[in-house]
Amino acid sequence: MPVRELDGRPVWQRRTTRRQWAIWAGWLAGVMLFVWCWKLMTGRTIWAFVWDAPRQAADIGSRMLPPRWSYIDKLLWPLWDTLNIATLGTLLGIIIAVPVAFLAARNTTPSALFLRPVALFIIVASRSINSLIWALLLVSMIGPGLLAGIIAIGLRSIGFVGKLLYEAIEEIDESQVEAVRATGASGAQVLDYGIVPQILPAFAGISVFRWDINIRESTILGLVGAGGIGLQLQASLNTLAWPQVTMILLLVLGTVLVSEWVSAKVRHAVI
């Protein structure tokens, strides 16, 4: 308590003098670290390239414009594939994530000692591996194509949906559950009346949010051969067909805008 006596009156300060000096020293150390890092970082930079960057950017820009509008004919079908990968993958993820979430939530798990750690491990494992890495693994296992993309998206979604959902389950109001149990309801009925109504808005919001993320992720899965519009992107990049790349990026931008709008609408409607 940094309260001192000064002329017989108590004086209050936020910190003791010693503590204040320690904090200033901490800031000084931070600034020194930044300066050192800056030196290290710029020491390996070839400045000629950096000064040249605006010219290079203008060069690529000029080659990218105008977009090759007619290329859209060849893109609509891969775009449809991409949407399907995202949607089916999200569904797959949700179907697996819901039971996992109930096993992982402290207040609904049937066995805190055994099943809960298993469920938590599934969630962490799924979250720690990026969709692109999942796709890479799956393409080498089950071959290129849409199926690999769908499963990759699904596996990555389990962790996301499972984690957010089990946190929602742990935050429910237990008094409502207690009241349903007091009526003589069975376990399944307690779940249906006491728990599900409380987590339904969170569930809808999480699912739509993940679907929105998955649309963005599925646009690049083609880079590793897992189907969708990414295949066209890779082909165009490899042949330096910049106007086509522009066209693809514009189309992806449009799709993401639409999916964001849909997910915002749905979340607004359920809450």
Add this chain to the structure above:
Amino acid sequence: MLRLDNLAKRYKTGDHALRGVSLEVDRGQIVGLIGPSGAGKSTLIRCINRLVEPTGGKVYLNDVELTSMSGADLRRVRRRIGMIFQEYALVERLTVMENVLSGRLGYVPFWRSFLRRYPQADVDKAFALLERVGLAEHADKRADELSGGQRQRVGIARALEQDPELLLIDEPTASLDPKTSRQIMRLIREICEERSLPAVINIHDVLLARMFVDRIIGLTAGEVVFDGPPAELDDAVLTRIYGAEDWTAMQTAAAEDAEDAEDAAAAHGGHVRRAAEGERPEERLAGLA
């Protein structure tokens, strides 16, 4: 009817919530359970329907022993014990009707409750109960659209939908204003009389308890320190239950509050609503006092 035999509860933390409580409640008797916070009132009523597991003693309902039951047997007993909660404990996102029908969960199979296909007799009963508690036109509203007093009425209807033999009521008025508190207590009292239902009401407000119950049990630190009619609840007994306090001044002030509430109710056309709840509550109140 209901008999507790040396009921004890010790929580894992080592706190003795109940230290050997024994009592009997007869058919149609309304018992008010009073005592300071932490005296074990909530634990006591939750031990009766086993929402809390007692660590010692026995509970008998109609001479059937409840403390050793489990699974389907326990659920069959629970469905005959209606419970009303302090914060209403309605399922907020379900409709009023679904909340009332959830009182039948112990009777219907899962598929019926899941598809909300309750037997017509249950639905008839739910409508009649909503009519009785004055919420007939609110059946389709979501529970979170109702006011506190209305929600507690839904809670009462849900408990009655169970066809209970016993009501357990945990602080029914703690979240309500003085006027609504009286209306709710009056409604509970009337319903218990209509059906000669016994009730155990856990209540903070000594004056409300004195006004609406047949018998008062004072609980302090998990032990019964008073058991008798409300008339015997004098300052000495209150001091024994709660500790020293100027009880006379408190009661005078509270009585004035109650009068103010009644006056305000009359001034705001509250008498219209009150007439809908039951006939001549003042008369019955006078009879009680």
